[in-house]
Amino acid sequence: MNRIWLGGALVVVLGAVVLGFTRFEHATAAPTATGPQSATAQRTSQQISATATGLSELRFTDVSGKKISVNPNEKTVLHFMTSSCSDCLPTEATLAKFQNMPGVQLISVDVEPQADNAGTIAQFAQVAGSHWPYVLETNSSLLQKFHVTELDTVVVLYHNKVIYEGVVPSEAQLKKVLA
Numbered sequence: 444m445n446r447i448w449l450g451g452a453l454v455v456v457l458g459a460v461v462l463g464f465t466r467f468e469h470a471t472a473a474p475t476a477t478g479p480q481s482a483t484a485q486r487t488s489q490q491i492s493a494t495a496t497g498l499s500e501l502r503f504t505d506v507s508g509k510k511i512s513v514n515p516n517e518k519t520v521l522h523f524m525t526s527s528c529s530d531c532l533p534t535e536a537t538l539a540k541f542q543n544m545p546g547v548q549l550i551s552v553d554v555e556p557q558a559d560n561a562g563t564i565a566q567f568a569q570v571a572g573s574h575w576p577y578v579l580e581t582n583s584s585l586l587q588k589f590h591v592t593e594l595d596t597v598v599v600l601y602h603n604k605v606i607y608e609g610v611v612p613s614e615a616q617l618k619k620v621l622a
Contacts, residue, residue, distance in 0.1 A: 482488040498603040503550060505576035506561040511550065518621050519548045523580075523591045525555040526567035530611075531595050535571035537614050538597075542575055547621050549575040554594070556581045 501513040513519045522538060524531035541547050551568075553559050556579040564577045580586065589598050589608070599607035599620050607620040 464552075488555075494549055498600055503576065503578045505550075505578055506564050509576065511576050511578070513600060514548060515601070515603045517546050517548045517601075518570055518606070520617075520621070521551065521552055521585070521589070521598045521600070522549070522551045523586070523589075523596040523598070524551055525553055526559045526563040526595050527555065532567075532571055534595050534597065534611055535567070535573050537612075537617060539572045539574075540614065541617060541621055542573065544621060549573070549576065551577045552580050552585055554583075554586060554591075574610045 492551070493594055494620060503511040503512055520538060520541070522531075522534060524535070534549065538551075542549055551564075551573065553564055559579065564579075565584070568577060570575070585591070588597075589605070593610050593612050597607070597609055597612050597617075598605055607616075609616065612620075
């Protein structure tokens with residue numbers, strides 16, 4: 444009898460996990476020009492704009508202790524990653540192509556402070572060829588502010604607004620946004 448009950452409970456739990464994953468996957472799928480996803484994408488964009496108030500006061504302290512302020516007149520790229528995320532390395536390498544572009548500020552936000560430190564981040568930055576500030580996100584406020592739900596998310600700010608948000612953006616997408 445206990446096996447039947449345990450088996451039934453396992454089926455319910457697995458069903459809930461599959462349903463939750465399916466909903467998460469649909470919520471993060473790329474929006475299409477028409478159809479139900481475009482309304483969802485529009486709502487998300489409005490939510491981000493609404494919570495993006497206060498971006499002019501957005502300040503960070505990087506892993507070396509240096510204070511960083513977001514300049515609203517520059518395009519600021521926030522890359523949400525961890526040093527243990529091997530999938531984040533290609534995005535960092537792509538971002539490195541823009542690190543000397545005038546009017547562009549790059550900041551990588553490591554979202555795993557319990558596992559990462561200045562040393563692991565320095566190794567990651569060296570492999571990626573990145574020479575910009577890294578910040579350890581210790582209280583998830585940035586994740587909430589920008590509705591980040593996946594590693595390798597890139598958010599671009601300009602004039603105190605979110606002008607781009609995406610997961611694993613291509614070089615072409617970034618060129619278009621940062622031009």
